[in-house]
Amino acid sequence: MSNSLQWSDYDEWNDWIAEILFPEVEVATPVYLDVEDDVVARLSISAGIAADDVVPALLDVVRATLLSRGPSAFDRHHRRLAAWRAGTRVETNPLIALLSVFSLAAEKMASGDGMAAHNYYGRLGDLLAVRDSERLASSYRAVAEPFWASLNLWLESLGGRRGLPTAYSVGLRYVGLALSQALVREADRRNLERFFADFALAPRSELPPGELLPLIGSWVSQTPSPATNHLAKLWKKPALQERIAEVAATLLAEWDGAEQENANGAAHRGRVRLVLQLTSFPKRRARLSPLFFVADASRTRDSRLLGDTPVDVKLVPSMPGAATLADAGLIDAADLLEGVLTLEDATAGRLERRPRGLVVFRRDELSGAWIEVPQVLLGDDVVLLVADRLLAATTSLLDAVARAGWKLDKETPGIPQGWTLVRDVEVFGRPASPESLHLDVRALVPLTSSQLKLAGGFALPGALRHRWHTWRAPEIRAVSDSSGFTVRLVSLGAPGEDDEPLVLEEWSDNGTGSVIQALDGLDLEDGDYQVELVADGTVSARKSVVLRSSDNPDAIQWARVESIMHDISDPLAVMGADSGAGAVRLHGVELEYDAPIRRPSESSPPPAQPWWKPVRDKERQAKVALRRPEAESCFYTGAHYTIVEQVPIDSKTFRPKVASSAGVCKWCGLERRYPASYWRNKRDYDRRRGASTSDTVDVRALPPVVPVTEPSDDWSTAFDALQYTGGGHASLLARVAAQIDPSRVFYKEFVQTLDSLGHIELRRAATDLSEISWEVTSTAVVDTGADRVLTGYWPPVLRDIAAQNSEDHGHIYSVEQQRRGPDRVATTASDDALLQWLEIEDVAIAGDAAGALVDALPPLSTVIAALPRRHMNGWLETQWFDPARAAWVDGEGMDGVGAYRVGRFASEYFYRTHGDLDDGTAAIGDVYLVKHAAAADLANRPLIAWSRDSRELAVPLGASLPGLYQRAAVLCSGRAPERRRNYMVYMSVPERVASRLTYLLTN
Secondary structure (H helix, E strand, O other), X not given: OOHHHHXXXXXXXXXXXXXXXXXXXXXXXXXXXXOOHHHHHHHHHHHOOOHHHXXXXXXXXXXXXXXOOOXXXXXXXXXXXXXXXXXXXXXXXXXHXXXXXXXXXXXXXXXXXXXXXXXXXXXXXXXXXXXXXXXXXXXXXXXXXXXXHHHHHHHHHOOOOOOEOOOOOOOOOXXXXXXXXXOOOHHHHHHHHHHHHHOOOOOOOOOOHHHHHHHHHHHHOOOOOOOOHHHHHHHOOHHHHHHHHHHHHHHHHHOOOXXXXXXXXXXXXXEEEEEEEEEOOOOOEEEEEEEEEOOOOOOOEEEEEEOOOEEEEEEEEEEOOEEEEOOHHHOOHHHHHHOEEEEEEOOOEEEEEOXXXXXXXXXXXXXXXEEEEOOOOOOOEEEEEEEHHHHHHXXXXXXXXXXXXXEEEOOOOOOOOOEEEEEEEEEOOOOOOHHHOOHHHHHHOOOOOOEEEEEOOOEOOOOOOOEEEHHHOOEEEEEOOOOOEEEEEXXXXXXXXXXXXXXXXEEEOOOOOEEEEEOHHHOOOOEEEEEEEEEOOEEEEEEEEEEEOOOOOOHHHHHHOOOOOEEOOXXXXXXXXXXXXXXXEEEOOEEEEOOOOOOOOOOOOOOOOOOOOOOOOXXXXXXXXXXXXXXXXXXXXXXXXXXEOOOOEOOOOOOEOOOEEEEEEOOOOOEEEEXXXXXXXXXXXXXXXXXXXXXXXXXXXXXXXXXOOOHHHHHHHHHHHHHHHOEEEHHHHHHHHXXXXXXXXXXXXXXXXHHHOOOEXXXXXXXXXXXXXXXXXXXXXXXOOOOEEEEOOOOHHHHHHHHHHHHHOOOOEEEEEEOOEEEEEEEOOOHHHHHHHHOOOOOEEEEOHHHHHHHHOOOHXXXXXXXXXXXXXXXXXXXXXXXXXXXXXEXXXXXXXXXXXXXXXXXXXXXXXXXXXXXXXXXXXXXXXXXXXXXXXXXOOOOXXXXXXXXXXXXXXXXXXXXXXXXXXXXXXXXXXXXXXOEEEEOOOOHHHHHHHHHHHHO
16 A cells, blocks of 8 residues: 555544544533444444444555655654644644544453553554564653644644643553543443532542542442442552542533533432622622532523522523522522522423522632632632621631631621631641531531632633633642652744743742742733642643733634624614624724714703712512521531441351442531441541641741732733634633622623724624623724823734834833723824834724714613513513612513513613504613613603813713613723722713714714
8 A cells, every 4th residue: 555545544444533522512521532333333444444444444554655664663743743733723733543542452451451551552463563662661651742732732722622631641651542532432421420529529629549449449338339440440440540530620620510411321419509799899899699410401491490489581591511690689698598498390300499598609700709618629719708706716726727817807898697608718727626616617628638720810802711811820739648759841932933941930839838929920921831840850730821912813713703793774883783794894993994984963962060869779679588497406516417328248258238328418418428337437547646747738938828819800801811812602702701700780880891992803693782702903093182091902012112122213202000991001102103113914093983983873762672572571670770760779670661670680771762662662781871871762862971171071980871872982082991989980072972872872
């Protein structure tokens, strides 16, 4: 067979396997190069051969590519890999077919009796028909790490579009990589989700594999075992247990908390947790709500809440794997903490959460919210809600186990009376005698004894973890129960390069058992790094650190982004919900014309003073009261009533059939596990009785917790993270915003501010105005009259060129920090000078962008008429917007013209015209849009005021100008609007723009 034909056949198989095992997905999950029976069946269809012939045929094409002589059998593949790495790395990885054979050898190794390394090479030699086992072993060891790393690199380069990489191994340096793919089957991996739920492990938590070993062992050894038969069989081989734990650790890091139906046919189970939002916008507040981990959580459905009086409720998607109440304000915080929360759901059955006096919340990276967990992990960021009766015991324990800097908070609105919020808690130690602690505070005893974690920093949006913005790198937190280790930072090269690994820094624990090191102060550049924990000369744990900024944008994501243009002839373009295919199109600050605008340019004099008298919105009261626990409950008395399950005994040996049994408090559901062996219990008791000290970290020697930055410090970092990403689904925007403030209110302000500045363009759904997608706008310049403001894509490298040339030519270059927006960057240099300096194409010179836009916008009534409609369902509990007071007031029904709000926190907004009253419909609107429409219809005045002296335009707080009307006002100055007492203020608005807006908002 000719060489070209050999590779043609090989590449064909390579592509088939890639398409089957790594298809493009909407939601990225861990993927494995594991040739199971279903994969073989699909390959048989692709190849047009019988299923029994698939593996022999695959082996034939791979064997034909190997070298029979020379130091390495895989030298040809090594050369092809080098060529692939030199390219964009998004073409299909050329090693997939070869790696699948490596995986098949690992599967055969696991199914055999011997687990020594030479056993793997023997199996691989049989598959590849290579008799020289020494040469084969040497060849494999030389390529194993770069070959498997290339699979991870391919998946990472695609940004999770074909799944998340899993080819990692700490132990069994070479063979462990192949075992990481083939050892645990798909059914086993689904089964492990039940293990995570059984041990109440927090979704998306990172645990060292060694910490999972005893937990998995206890779980598998139960009678009957909840594990699959295959997994239970593998666990009986001690040499495989660490590999299984590595797979479990990888799965846990990406698990969303929902259990899928597993191969054993076990039913779906649901769980209830509390979620805490700590917000600073528009004011500091703590807000509690329930979170239901249920199957099919992405589907909206009706359920029943069993409080003092049963209430029908609607569950809506919240975060991956979980749902929440559509009306989150149904239950107040005191009831959620002190009542019995019970939900009946057709899919999940009956779910219940009973109150406890100490509630631990762990920060969720995706949502920015704090989710209830049963126990802390070393080094995690947590906050606590503590009942007053447990506060002294809790603070005493925190003094012994937590890093200094935690704070007590009783003042933040939303914290119920009788409870204290404990902020900035990071547990790094273990108490000397945890068994002597009261059960209620044992949630602060870490589940783990060692950890290597990267925490804090500003995470970049996307499916891949361990990617941070270069300006806000994370902190290293390493803890080990065996002191005498070091942590080192290794540089793997600049983006797109393959430099030799270089150790940049190394830190010793100096016998303390911990290393805490901020990466922020090391002036690291965009690049790929690795953090390694080294003990006794061996790497026992490693984490990747990818640092990026807009100087090195995500080219793959940018290529996938569709440009968002708005058709100004469509009234819904004001809200970003148009088709985008008209003759006059808007992109950021630039208007493109295929034909002149034929729209009257009438204007009206704006009110000189605010005509409304603002009052505070009336806060809606909770509707559902939960049943309180019995008076003798442990919640009140502190005395737990633990019921221990009976241990099954072997009738012949009289030994327990299980390694442990569970004890559950009948009042609060607190669970503990007890060894089933008398001798193990006795050893544990003797050990505890003899132990006066514990090998734990001295938390007093640790640096204090780093205080959280002010939101204003993160706006520019957040916008640069968006410039790095380029655009995409609206969920990417939400993840960036949540790192400043997790509230929905802030998300709306974040999106609207960037949109009004012309930095991003939004596409909204025409059905309900929800955000669908976004895009960073083109590099552009807006003339405000006083200077030229830089908008859209301006990475630091371009800004530096503009700054240096402005200074060299005697112009002013200014960077103005905004409290509620990214830095305003401007220069007094002319447009022509900027074009000459930048030497790049496609710079949009927008000129008077505000004036051009305000002339192109339609009247508000035209927008209201074009909004999507919904037939009314007879809502009774609504609020009506009173323009004279610029506030929502309670009402019943929606039987008049005006703006309406339904729901307490995740509210829906509607507008009714006279036509809607006749048709029995209501327009689905945006909160700002319906408020301004109500002012025009009910008061015949715009909800604005303009000062001729200061050229400032003001609107009531909470009634910002909607959509593109706000962009026109903001582009007058290029400054984000400012909040002043009860007003939102737009600066430097000329009379012409203010008058035109007045006309548009009243017609």
